[in-house]
């Protein structure tokens with residue numbers, strides 16, 4: 001039996017008496033970008049934290065390709081293919097752009113200290129890092145110290161580093177939040193390119209309706225910690241349950 005790339009089963013977390021994520025069962029197959037939407041406090045970030053390992057569930061499970069991971073620490077989940085972008089917290093501000101990407105590629109390669117292969121490895125890692133920078137159009141800033149980069153380029157670099165890590169499951173929480181109108185399209189384009197790879201899936205927590213319309217193959221809606229709708233974007237956004245979840249809000253701009 002083949003398993004979906006990612007699945008949560010009855011995933012639940014309680015904080016005291018408050019059920020922040022309430023028995024969410026959902027599968028995320030390869031080749032799909034799912035937008036996760038819902039009003040403030042609906043449980044979107046907490047659901048993300050349960051998947052990537054910042055918190056452990058009170059009940060239920062998280063599975064990657066059928067393997068239970070919900071009790072593993074963050075780093076072990078990353079090894080299983082979970083890749084989550086954090087707004088700038090993954091960057092080393094005092095290193096250059098190139099050094100940041102090289103660190104990711106080195107950690108992924110996990111090369112041992114074999115004296116005979118080291119020189120070749122270094123050349124390969126350098127070439128791979130430069131290729132990543134070229135793909136995201138940051139080669140010209142290769143030797144710039146990250147803290148001196150414009151904010152938009154720092155955010156772009158963070159996405160580039162996540163891509164260099166080559167996870168199976170990409171997780172983005174409002175990837176363009178705080179970006180200017182000219183910075184956002186570059187990052188959205190990088191995310192859109194990920195959709196070409198049918199072996200990966202992308203999860204995107206997003207409030208901006210235009211971003212959802214452009215990127216999402218599917219939308220799931222959380223409300224009071226529970227999954228209340230799941231389907232293709234046009235059906236979900238016009239469903240009565242979503243209209244109720246966003247009661248009093250204009251559906252053109254989900255907040």
Ligand SMILES: Nc1ncnc2c1ncn2[C@@H]1O[C@H](COP(=O)(O)OP(=O)(O)OP(=O)(O)O)[C@@H](O)[C@H]1O
Nearest residue numbers: 015018019020038039040041042043044045046047
């Ligand atoms: N560590 C915690 N301790 C107690 N309550 C928490 C904790 N983390 C989250 N919550 C509560 O769980 C609920 C869900 O919060 P969460 O941040 O997941 O919502 P969200 O959908 O991401 O909201 P937003 O769109 O505002 O980011 C909220 O009521 C929040 O106050």
